[in-house]
Amino acid sequence: MGEQGEEKRSVMADVFSIYIPSFFNTIGMSIVSPILPVYARSFGVSFAVASLAITVNAFGRFIADVPVGIAADKWGRRNMMLIGSFIVMLMAVANANAPNFTFFLIFRFFQGIGSSMWMTSRQTLLADILRPEERGRIMGYFQTFILLGQSAGPSFGGWIADAYGLTAPFYFYAFTNFLTLIISYFLIHDVKGVIKKTSQGGGHGFTFKDAIRLLKNRTYAMACLATLTVTFARSGIRGNILPIYAVDELGMSATDIGTIISFATLSNLILTVPMGYAIDLIGRKPVIIWNIIILALANLSFVFAKDYWTMSLAAVVLGIASAGAGQAPSSLAVDATYNERRGLAMGFYRLVSDVGSMIGPVILSTIADSTNLHMPFYAMAGILLVNSLLHALLTKELIDVKKNREEQMKQGIKIGPFKFGGVKET
Numbered sequence: 001m002g003e004q005g006e007e008k009r010s011v012m013a014d015v016f017s018i019y020i021p022s023f024f025n026t027i028g029m030s031i032v033s034p035i036l037p038v039y040a041r042s043f044g045v046s047f048a049v050a051s052l053a054i055t056v057n058a059f060g061r062f063i064a065d066v067p068v069g070i071a072a073d074k075w076g077r078r079n080m081m082l083i084g085s086f087i088v089m090l091m092a093v094a095n096a097n098a099p100n101f102t103f104f105l106i107f108r109f110f111q112g113i114g115s116s117m118w119m120t121s122r123q124t125l126l127a128d129i130l131r132p133e134e135r136g137r138i139m140g141y142f143q144t145f146i147l148l149g150q151s152a153g154p155s156f157g158g159w160i161a162d163a164y165g166l167t168a169p170f171y172f173y174a175f176t177n178f179l180t181l182i183i184s185y186f187l188i189h190d191v192k193g194v195i196k197k198t199s200q201g202g203g204h205g206f207t208f209k210d211a212i213r214l215l216k217n218r219t220y221a222m223a224c225l226a227t228l229t230v231t232f233a234r235s236g237i238r239g240n241i242l243p244i245y246a247v248d249e250l251g252m253s254a255t256d257i258g259t260i261i262s263f264a265t266l267s268n269l270i271l272t273v274p275m276g277y278a279i280d281l282i283g284r285k286p287v288i289i290w291n292i293i294i295l296a297l298a299n300l301s302f303v304f305a306k307d308y309w310t311m312s313l314a315a316v317v318l319g320i321a322s323a324g325a326g327q328a329p330s331s332l333a334v335d336a337t338y339n340e341r342r343g344l345a346m347g348f349y350r351l352v353s354d355v356g357s358m359i360g361p362v363i364l365s366t367i368a369d370s371t372n373l374h375m376p377f378y379a380m381a382g383i384l385l386v387n388s389l390l391h392a393l394l395t396k397e398l399i400d401v402k403k404n405r406e407e408q409m410k411q412g413i414k415i416g417p418f419k420f421g422g423v424k425e426t
Contacts, residue, residue: 017187018122019145021180025085025118026146028092028176030153030265032169034258035161037243042166043101048369051240051361056105058235058358060112061119062351068120069347076190077121077128077343084117085184089177096170116350118180124346127334128191132399133280135334139327140276147269151262158258214348220336222395224352226288226329229387230322231353233295233380236360238264238318242302245373246311256308263312267319275324283401284332287324289391295321296384299377335398 098104
């Protein structure tokens, strides 16, 4: 429960109340992921212009992240999540009925704002709940529910598109967000006293000095760099270049693309909980570095993939690299900002993350338009390797990893039905 030690709340009950709506929110996003660039291209635009379907959504999140964080501090995390779910639901229906590419981009922009309201407030609420020594592994379980949605979504979305047309996945996206809205209303509650405490802590504004202060915190800045790089790769390669590469270079169907992306998500899913323990017991820094290095290798492997099975194998490597790529930088960012307004700190962190999502598709698609569809994978691998070197030199571990490891080994490590170690009572 973070620093809210005086509140007698069940951490798992708190987190579980976010698991279920997060699953439906994520499955909706992943249902449209395999067809989004293809649907955008159906309006008769180039690779680079089609990538705006992803970029403009990220831009909507970008401009909303900090205001949403401030609003979450002032009016509550739950309220922002409910409003965000409603906006995403409405815009999903609008996407399916867009008369032209311009309107499609407008609807995607507002959908991005709604997504920011959900995701930033959700991340802030988790920061309210979790203690530093459990942050990685609890986030691992949380990430598992998200990955379950990501695993099911692409294959289902690809099948829906092949069977019912490219607009059908958007209607399913609207339905899943309707479920998110209803479940959030009944299950999600703000931590008692947090909003009042924030109100007494010095206002709700955001100035340039606030940004400078946050970025002068080197550990927080490196956490932001990690999430910037990961989201740049996720949106630029996985969300944009990979589906186009599979269709234009290898002649694959929407169903093929969906199942390939699902392989990446499934391999990620298998490792997410163990990686959560690694974040707490080995450290945020080594997990970030090794994830980024393996992610670089995964990008290179797609260049040499020539059919469905080799693409699937490359996707498995991508999934392995992605395990911990979200929760490790997030845990590091929360570690570094324990004395900051949580909504503001998480809003700025989300802003940096969305910068990556926004510029990744445009930069990598421009590279593809000016060269070929292989070059973006090479460029991404180079960016990732440089990033891993910077983390090795500059990132500082803030938690006592050795103490966490000793205490956890005494208690035993429990993953699902399995327990490892632990001191037996006599």
